[in-house]
Amino acid sequence: MARLPKALRQGIRLLDVHTHSGISPFLYLTHAFPYCQGLRDAQEQNVRAGVTHAVVFPLCETLGYHLPSLARGKVRLGGGIGNAPFEFENTHLLRQIYEMFPQSRAMFIPFVMADALRETRNQVRILEKLIGTWPFYGIKIHPRATQARMAALGREGRPILEFARAHDLPFLIHAAWPGSADPLSNLNDLFVLARAHPKLRFCGAHFASFHLPTFEEAGRLDNVWIDSAAMVIGCECVRLKNGVYESGPRKIPADYRDPPAVFAAIARRFPDTFMWGSDNPFHTWVSAQRLANGRWIRCRLWSSLEQEVHLLRDVKGALRRKMAFENALRFLEG
Numbered sequence: 168m169a170r171l172p173k174a175l176r177q178g179i180r181l182l183d184v185h186t187h188s189g190i191s192p193f194l195y196l197t198h199a200f201p202y203c204q205g206l207r208d209a210q211e212q213n214v215r216a217g218v219t220h221a222v223v224f225p226l227c228e229t230l231g232y233h234l235p236s237l238a239r240g241k242v243r244l245g246g247g248i249g250n251a252p253f254e255f256e257n258t259h260l261l262r263q264i265y266e267m268f269p270q271s272r273a274m275f276i277p278f279v280m281a282d283a284l285r286e287t288r289n290q291v292r293i294l295e296k297l298i299g300t301w302p303f304y305g306i307k308i309h310p311r312a313t314q315a316r317m318a319a320l321g322r323e324g325r326p327i328l329e330f331a332r333a334h335d336l337p338f339l340i341h342a343a344w345p346g347s348a349d350p351l352s353n354l355n356d357l358f359v360l361a362r363a364h365p366k367l368r369f370c371g372a373h374f375a376s377f378h379l380p381t382f383e384e385a386g387r388l389d390n391v392w393i394d395s396a397a398m399v400i401g402c403e404c405v406r407l408k409n410g411v412y413e414s415g416p417r418k419i420p421a422d423y424r425d426p427p428a429v430f431a432a433i434a435r436r437f438p439d440t441f442m443w444g445s446d447n448p449f450h451t452w453v454s455a456q457r458l459a460n461g462r463w464i465r466c467r468l469w470s471s472l473e474q475e476v477h478l479l480r481d482v483k484g485a486l487r488r489k490m491a492f493e494n495a496l497r498f499l500e501g
């Protein structure tokens with residue numbers, strides 16, 4: 168069982184399990200918004216919104232990728248910064264927490280980013296050194312942004328799995344329902360990994376795309392959690408029927424005009440699997456992006472950390488504690 172240090176466990180009332188800090192070269196190069204978030208900004212926002220603790224990881228691509236290719240939406244290595252994917256971003260985030268802003272150590276629970284497909288042994292070699300210097304408590308994987316299928320974690324990404332097992336680190340993985348236009352992040356592949364590795368812990372981000380059969384499958388697995396990252400605009404996507412999330416008859420029954428009511432409906436159905444996370448700063452999403460299947464998606468979707476906190480409006484007492492931090496602590500510590 169992993170254990171957070173005592174200083175990080177004190178005074179937990181609301182733990183955001185999904186916050187980013189750093190920059191996204193892809194979103195910047197494709198004129199999307201947001202594309203960055205400073206650690207101090209995130210800290211100040213959390214204090215204002217009543218978030219006492221936050222799992223934080225770098226944004227979704229690395230300066231280790233070949234930037235002109237990334238600007239055209241293609242991930243490949245070569246000519247980038249650092250000795251392995253995400254070396255720069257992980258080191259930068261940890262240095263800020265442990266050296267530049269040590270007062271932030273009482274709030275932030277750092278995770279590192281990994282690319283599950285490319286130079287995985289090399290990444291682990293660097294992560295082994297890093298964790299000895301600056302402790303971190305989990306690993307974030309983004310299959311779509313890194314263009315690495317979820318299942319790669321069980322193959323090319325095996326060294327990363329072994330590293331997680333050796334240090335008892337959980338995985339938080341960007342995930343989508345099987346009907347999504349993003350086949351790389353298929354939650355069914357996460358369930359296969361979770362079954363094959365019952366001692367490892369996994370969180371699928373983004374409320375299983377509101378797809379009830381997929382959420383039910385997550386609910387049957389003891390080592391899988393699902394977070395609420397960017398759920399306010401998720402409800403808007405359902406109302407718009409834009410195809411990003413399930414908006415048909417297999418969606419979780421709720422009133423999608425009222426996101427806190429949707430949150431409460433999910434919390435009641437899945438009290439031990441669901442947990443609150445904001446996706447800060449990606450609770451807002453403004454972009455024109457070409458998906459893997461060639462389709463373009465144009466989005467202008469706005470939320471705020473306060474609105475994400477407001478999702479907890481209708482959950483009270485023991486259920487609120489589970490959503491606000493207890494489930495997250497089980498995910499983090501086992």
Ligand SMILES: [Zn+2]
Binds near residue numbers: 187446
């Ligand atoms: Zn995110």
